[in-house]
Amino acid sequence: MESQSRHSILCPNCRRLVSIDEELCPYCGLGHPGSRWKTISFGWGLFASDRIITNIIALNVGMFILSLLIYPSSVGFSANPLQFLSPSINSLILLGGTGTIPIGQYHMWWSLLSANYLHGGILHIFFNMVALWQIGPLVVQEYGAYRMLAIYTLSGVGGFLVSYLAGVPLTIGASAAICGLIGATLYFGKSRGGQYGQMIYQQILGWVIAIFAFGFLVPGMNINNWAHGGGLACGVLAGYLLGYQEKRGENYSHKVLGVACGMASLGALAWSIIWALLAMGRL
Numbered sequence: 001m002e003s004q005s006r007h008s009i010l011c012p013n014c015r016r017l018v019s020i021d022e023e024l025c026p027y028c029g030l031g032h033p034g035s036r037w038k039t040i041s042f043g044w045g046l047f048a049s050d051r052i053i054t055n056i057i058a059l060n061v062g063m064f065i066l067s068l069l070i071y072p073s074s075v076g077f078s079a080n081p082l083q084f085l086s087p088s089i090n091s092l093i094l095l096g097g098t099g100t101i102p103i104g105q106y107h108m109w110w111s112l113l114s115a116n117y118l119h120g121g122i123l124h125i126f127f128n129m130v131a132l133w134q135i136g137p138l139v140v141q142e143y144g145a146y147r148m149l150a151i152y153t154l155s156g157v158g159g160f161l162v163s164y165l166a167g168v169p170l171t172i173g174a175s176a177a178i179c180g181l182i183g184a185t186l187y188f189g190k191s192r193g194g195q196y197g198q199m200i201y202q203q204i205l206g207w208v209i210a211i212f213a214f215g216f217l218v219p220g221m222n223i224n225n226w227a228h229g230g231g232l233a234c235g236v237l238a239g240y241l242l243g244y245q246e247k248r249g250e251n252y253s254h255k256v257l258g259v260a261c262g263m264a265s266l267g268a269l270a271w272s273i274i275w276a277l278l279a280m281g282r283l
Contacts, residue, residue: 053136085122096272113268116156118172144250146258153261155180155234162230176231183235
């Protein structure tokens, strides 16, 4: 037993003993568990399963506060507190709102990422973050934190790309990414089947119907149905391509993809802040 332990290591993904000579973990499929650099944890606190949702919410809230402060002269004081807590159009464009205006006129392609973390008002961010808080933990549970972040990011980009191609001039919000999480959960429930899968599928299908019914019945709310539909479709596709935990455990390639999506989002937001400060003559 002692001799066997000396020639084995703990897989960093599933925490089972694996021979150091194995190229792939036989339990979860993590690539080259014997390679030291590939066994280094990808957590860093940012991508931990118990923190990923709160980290995304914190980033959204931080960008919302910044959008209120970066163009204070245009926010002004108002008798209506909801109007006061709505950033100006200038702030949203400078900080990375997306659509035909930012991309077509200013070539801000990174806004496909940054727009996922911007919101047009206190109610807008509140309802989106409540939805993320409700659906996010289920996606983390069934797909893992890294795949969840990849689905969230890619669905947001895909939804806004569809919106851009449809000619929407300016759009923001986490709803396209959240619709991607809903799409991935919809795929999970249908694919898994059984009593649990069917229950998940029916509940999430109710969400989908409500989202699009609200979007079409209340046009005055400026709801971007193109982004919602694109995000939902991307989420279903991502769920199919990446797989969920019961089909395939989260492996090294999933972690690389999740970290890449997270770093790309942070990079886009950092560049948007620099872009805004440059445009305002502060740098």
